[in-house]
Amino acid sequence: MPVRQLADAVERVAPRDRRVWEGRLPVAGAGGIAVKVSPVRARQLWMVVGMWDRAVRSERLRGRRIRSAAALFGRSVLEVFWDLAQAGELRALEPGPGRERALPTATLRIVRDCLGIMAGLVKPADGAVRLPSVEQPEPKATVRAEVLGEVYRGLVDLAGAGPLERDGTALSYEDRTRLLAMVCVVLDAAPRSGELAALRLGDLTAGERAVGLRRRQQKAPPNRAEEIAALAEVRPSSVRAVLWGRRHQVSEAVYQRIAAARAELEPLPEVEWYALRPGTQVALRRWLAVRERLVEPIQGGRSALWVTLVPTKAGPPGVTLRPQGLTQAFARGMTALNWVMAGQYGWEPMPTRMEQLRRAITVSPVPAEVVGK
Template sequence: MAEMVERSRRVASVRVLERRVDALAAAGEVSASRARQLRMVVGMWDLALGAWPKGAPRPGRAVASLFEESALRAFWGLAVAGRLRSRGDGTVRPLAAPTRRVVRDCLGILADVVVPGRDVWLPEVQQPRPKATVPPGQLAVLYRRLVDMASDAPVEGGGMSLSPEDRVRLLAMMAVVLDTGARSGELESMRLPDLAAGESRLLVRRVPQNGDHLAYEEVCELREGTGVAVRRWLRVRRRLVAPLEGAAPDALWVSLRPNQWQPEPGFPLKAQGIQKAYGRGAVALNGLMAGRSGWVPLPTTLEQVRRAVALPDGPGAAAPAPPVGA
């Protein structure tokens, strides 16, 4: 999502709107991610009022006037055209569909706060059709094949290759996802103390994609095969972080090789790096295993696997898992 330009908050209605968002965040009524999105939309309102389309009825000083249908339609037209954000190079691009959904949802939240009970106009945003997931009946087959891949030989296929370290990390990560349904951001937040002794349980910090739902923690049971895969990865991980100067990172998933940002391997993987690592590994494994009996081709995005895993209905109240070695 493009970075918003600096806002002046000169208009009284926008200043009031900003204070309402601050109050929601302070009271814990929205998650931190949703609060950031709401502040982004407040900034978009500030920009919109400085570039209001000619001929459109202009909102008054009262904050409620921002949620009149004529004002919302004018705001939406500017937002969709990309005129309420800046990419830093002066270019203007239409708002992407995911960002449109975020802005639309934020407008609804703000309307409920500013004009509670009023039926306000909100734009319709088409929901994309999700990519196909692994059929539930094939998840067990996929899991068995993954945890059985114990060879240290490089995995090659699809014009790509996986080193032994790549393979060990990928299989451990996949097994964890199949047991927990963790998103890439939730994988990024995993730490060594989140693993119970024997790698039988793992604390997952759930960050629901719907920003209306607050983050929560859940202790997930790991199957025996997942524990085996994770222990193999922990041995590789120890070798990677050992040469680092200072305190070694406690992130569960770390890099395997240097990159343009980090001169050494062993640094914590970010969500984007986790997604890329999975994608490369899935292509290589599918190329290698194509046509083999019982092999279920891996989806090419981690999200497709995650959505195939049944998740619990709501926040759990479990305490953090005991640390490794406890």
């Protein structure tokens, strides 16, 4: 019964029936602003509903008299749920051989975020919920800034080399051309993988001289939090708590000061423009020529900048490349680059995660009028 009530609440904000998806209700987002959940968050919410179903049927909660969905978020029940979740006892599937049963920190953070959303759906507006804490993982080491030039030169050589194949991984000419263009954009604009995957042809200016990124502003850049803090005369940590959806951590008076300061500042731009270096322009033109051949036989996928090279579950070559495919392509490319450059003087093995490369880069947007937008 309580899990059924919880599922009904989740259904309203993350309906499983895609025919009614556009009519889904919003949830409270950063700063209390109403937002609609993404497809990824919807899948995560349903994952946690399944975890609750397994939790209430577990030995530790089976005898409890839990009469409503709101009661699931009582302190004693939530503590049991979290203990079981941390230990991996609420997994839908057993982990593969050699993998730990306990949930990794990244997954626990997702579960905690979903619990916060769910509590807001079923608890009274004035009902405080003490969510479990999750340690902030140390960020992985970034690429040293002085090595970035070597990365670019190595990828240029890689793009011009013959087909590469080793240990079951192969990079075609098309793969190498797309990889070089992708990494060049990362080096010039430092997009996140989701922002890079979302690029469309219209996000490039004439001559590929600049690229426009739609930054994910839900957590706001650090300088924005500091600007608000200075204007409101509060600590930046209080501002971040409000911007990141943890309003309960500050008093009402502090929240009102933050809200007023935020409203007074100029809004963040919807699109940020970044100038592209001549080498990036050339890499993009080469990729656009390859892309044109790929999309020519099909009707869909014509607006996406990055498209698939081979048939996938999504369709034939030339359809939009999803973020997961993009990160996989980057990992293959960095693995191949490490093969080619291994043993060369001054070379350091590159990470296969795009985030570690992105965080090593400092970029500044240019005014829209400079690029003619």
